[in-house]
Amino acid sequence: MKATTLPGALGEPALELLHAAPTGPVAPGSARLLFVHGLGYAAWCWEDWMSAAAAAGHDSWAISLRGHGGSGGTAARAVLSDYEADVVRAARSIPGPVVLIGHSMGGLVVQRAAVAAGAAAMILVAPLPPRPAVHTVLSVLRRQPWEVPRYLAGRPLRLGPHMLHAKPDAPGTAELGKRLTPDSPLVQYQFLFHLPTRVPPLPALVLAAAEDRLVPFVSVRATAKRYEADIREIEGVGHSMMLDAQWPEGWKQIESWLADNREAAAGRSGPPPAVGGREMRGQE
Structure with missing residues (x-):
């Protein structure tokens, strides 16, 4: 895995990108993937899935949004449109259309950036919804009541392991x-x-974590319905499913979906017919 830097331009910060080139046989039409992290994380959180993607023949990148990881700028004053701009710039730096894969807050950023980024498809991992995330904010404040003063005072939330794993x-x-x-x-x-x-x-594709204590299944299901997306629930993982011990289970569902939607994910055809938000409990 190689760390590279996307230079800043027109006042935008330089951005850290991790790149994992294919290590396994490259199938015709293999998708190029761009991973987008959630609140407080950075590109490093995707290393296991990126290694699995490389072994499956995919070219993949992971971005550290401004103020995260090795990227420039600051997160303290960032707004969602800033993170959108980072993803669009990273996606446009990659040759050919990409599949955007976003986790939690990164899933919301992907939803907002997908069209401008020229994405071929999007995969949302325990995503925040396209509408106000009331369920998620209430879940944090109910399970971590000591964070209420910090939230009201405009200070960064600190999510404990019990919320993420x-x-x-x-x-x-x-x-x-x-x-x-x-x-x-x-x-x-x-x-x-x-x-x-x-x-x-x-x-x-939308992935739900069966042990998610941050984004409830009802919220994930509503997001999938909005996009007429496949929804697959992964057993035995928490909100940060790409970092849990059972992380291969989530990747298996992504790889299966990419194989079933190879032409669309490679940007060589239009969207497939709507699948009506099919739900899957557990693994295939």
């Missing part, structure tokens, strides 16, 4: 938590007050 005491979980960085209080407020996202005419 199916087994918060599992080995390595505490270390992952230490890598989280403070995010934008303005973006946190926008979770409640942003306008509904325009529906892009793109093929889409």
Whole structure:
């Protein structure tokens, strides 16, 4: 895996990109993937899925949004449109159309950026919804009531392992938590007050985590319905499913969906017929 820098331009910050070139046989029409992290994370959180993508023959990149990881700028004053601009710029730097894969807040950013980024498809992983995320904010404040004063005072939320992982005491979980960085209080407020996202005419997959304590299944299902997307629920994983011990289960569903939608994901055909928000409990 190689770290590269996308230079800043016109006042925009330089952005860190991780790149994983294919290590396995490249099938005709293999999709190019761009991973977008959630609140407090950075490109590093995708390393397991990127390695799996490389082994499956996909070319993949992961972005660190401004103020995160090795990217320039600051997250303290960022708003959602800033993160959208980062994703659009990164996507346009990659040759050919990409499949945007966003987690949590990154899933919301992907929804907002997909059309401008020229995405071929989008995959939303435990995403925040296109409408105000009331369920998520209330879940955080109910499970972590000590965060209420911080939220009201406009300070970054601090999510504990019990909010992000199916087994918060599992080995390595505490270390992952230490890598989280403070995010934008303005973006946190926008979770409640942003306008509904325009529906892009793109093929889409939505993944739900069965042990998600942050984004409830009813919210994930509503997002899938809005985009007429496949929805697949992954057992045994928490909100940050790409980092849980069972992370391969989520990737298996992505790889299966990419194989079933190879032409569309490679940007060589229009969106497939709507699948009516098909739900899957557990793995195939």
